Amino acid sequence: MWSSNVAIQGELSIAGITASDLAQEFATPAFIMDEVDFRARATAWDRALQSAFGQNAGTVYYAAKAFICTEVARWISDVGIGIDVCSGGELAVALAGGIDPGKIEFHGNNKSVDEIQRAVSIGVGTIVIDSLIEIERIGAAATKSGKVQRVLLRLTPGIQAHTHESIATAHEDVKFGFSIASGAAWKAIEEVRKHASIDLRGFHAHIGSQILDTDSFEISAERLIAFLAKYRDTFDSQLAELDLGGGYGIHYLPGDEELIPSVVMAALAITVSTNCARYNLEIPKISIEPGRAIVGPSMFTLYEVGTVKDVTLENGDNRRYISIDGGMSENIRPALYAAEYTAILANRTSIAPLLSSRLVGKHCETGDILIRDIALASDIAPGDLLATPATGAYGRSMASNYNHVPRPPVIAVNNGKARVIVRRESEADLLGLDI
Ligand code: LLP
Numbered sequence: 001m002w003s004s005n006v007a008i009q010g011e012l013s014i015a016g017i018t019a020s021d022l023a024q025e026f027a028t029p030a031f032i033m034d035e036v037d038f039r040a041r042a043t044a045w046d047r048a049l050q051s052a053f054g055q056n057a058g059t060v061y062y063a064a065k066a067f068i069c070t071e072v073a074r075w076i077s078d079v080g081i082g083i084d085v086c087s088g089g090e091l092a093v094a095l096a097g098g099i100d101p102g103k104i105e106f107h108g109n110n111k112s113v114d115e116i117q118r119a120v121s122i123g124v125g126t127i128v129i130d131s132l133i134e135i136e137r138i139g140a141a142a143t144k145s146g147k148v149q150r151v152l153l154r155l156t157p158g159i160q161a162h163t164h165e166s167i168a169t170a171h172e173d174v175k176f177g178f179s180i181a182s183g184a185a186w187k188a189i190e191e192v193r194k195h196a197s198i199d200l201r202g203f204h205a206h207i208g209s210q211i212l213d214t215d216s217f218e219i220s221a222e223r224l225i226a227f228l229a230k231y232r233d234t235f236d237s238q239l240a241e242l243d244l245g246g247g248y249g250i251h252y253l254p255g256d257e258e259l260i261p262s263v264v265m266a267a268l269a270i271t272v273s274t275n276c277a278r279y280n281l282e283i284p285k286i287s288i289e290p291g292r293a294i295v296g297p298s299m300f301t302l303y304e305v306g307t308v309k310d311v312t313l314e315n316g317d318n319r320r321y322i323s324i325d326g327g328m329s330e331n332i333r334p335a336l337y338a339a340e341y342t343a344i345l346a347n348r349t350s351i352a353p354l355l356s357s358r359l360v361g362k363h364c365e366t367g368d369i370l371i372r373d374i375a376l377a378s379d380i381a382p383g384d385l386l387a388t389p390a391t392g393a394y395g396r397s398m399a400s401n402y403n404h405v406p407r408p409p410v411i412a413v414n415n416g417k418a419r420v421i422v423r424r425e426s427e428a429d430l431l432g433l434d435i
Pocket residue numbers: 063065066084107167206208209210245246247248289290291292293333337393394398
């Protein structure tokens with residue numbers, strides 16, 4: 001839940017810097033990022049892939065959509081893994097951070113002609129094809145640049161992953177990929193093979209996000225391998241790569257589970273080798289795309305309490321509303337996916353009795369609820385600091401300017417030093433867009 005350098009003894013601190021010092025220097029709300037923890041998680045996934053698959057290990061592509069900025073792209077480049085981008089903007093950040101284009105994988109169900117041309121001409125390692133129209137676009141862009149573009153086909157293996165419906169992606173009725181069951185995937189193969197400027201390397205599937213059981217990943221791998229066998233049987237040649245996507249779940253609440261890199265990768269390695277043996281296939285290069293599992297636990301959000309209000313409910317009970325200085329603009333996940341978080345008092349300890357409280361933001365909306373029901377010290381007052389762990393994934397990256405609230409900064413902490421890696425948005429930034 002908390003990153004490895006956070007200590008909660010008395011006041012919360014990270015790598016020796018207290019929450020109060022961070023709030024004083026950088027103000028609140030702020031995303032606080034544990035650089036060492038981020039690097040360690042990226043390395044752990046890379047090692048787990050390497051040790052489970054050995055010479056058949058492909059690449060760990062960090063899913064930039066979870067969170068990216070130029071400095072984090074530099075860390076990715078430093079650690080030596082690849083990156084999955086799904087828009088021209090994410091591509092631009094990856095390049096600004098010095099990531100080798102050959103280690104970039106380009107995703108998206110509606111890449112524009114421009115984005116495709118840019119990706120092809122800078123030499124993006126892999127484009128993951130999502131529609132028939134895109135096959136034509138990539139073929140044309142590669143021909144124009146005089147290149148042969150490596151691609152994977154994104155497939156939907158027909159899996160109902162156990163997660164919120166908005167973040168499940170591999171059942172039949174989704175916008176992503178080509179369905180294996182309906183024959184769409186086979187049609188895409190036939191189309192791709194018509195293009196001399198496209199090099200079909202293999203298949204990709206991403207079954208969803210925040211998945212906590214390994215079974216769904218194993219079933220997906222099984223189905224992709226059966227499809228590899230069909231391809232080999234038909235064309236008498238074997239495709240060399242499989243990308244099994246991301247989606248590995250993390251823990252948000254005390255007592256939650258998370259997927260351990262070495263455990264998931266070992267399970268997948270068994271599935272892959274058993275199924276390849278079954279069809280007499282060579283083991284392809286296996287790649288993965290974790291986003292949340294790398295960046296999620298490495299950040300927490302630091303807030304200041306602004307108001308505390310007691311509301312009498314119709315049944316006579318009391319509900320305490322504690323308002324923090326952010327809300328649904330920098331954490332939309334509770335409102336969008338009913339995601340649950342916890343929070344702690346970060347600037348001091350309290351021996352006051354706990355009181356069931358509702359933690360809310362400052363936005364003009366009833367649904368601006370960060371935590372519906374949490375036991376917090378009854379003496380929490382304006383000026384206190386609260387911290388919510390595990391906000392690194394899809395927090396800052398999905399932040400908005402709702403109510404013209406400027407987006408918070410990201411502060412990286414490493415070895416007792418804190419520095420801004422994404423500065424706080426200002427009102428001038430917001431006004432600067434208006435004509
Ligand atoms: N690969 C592909 C093709 C993806 O679409 C995604 C996430 C990932 C990898 C990374 O998944 P991760 O390892 O981070 O779970 N905004 C939602 C999550 C949307 C995920 C979209 N795709 C949330 O806040 O839960």
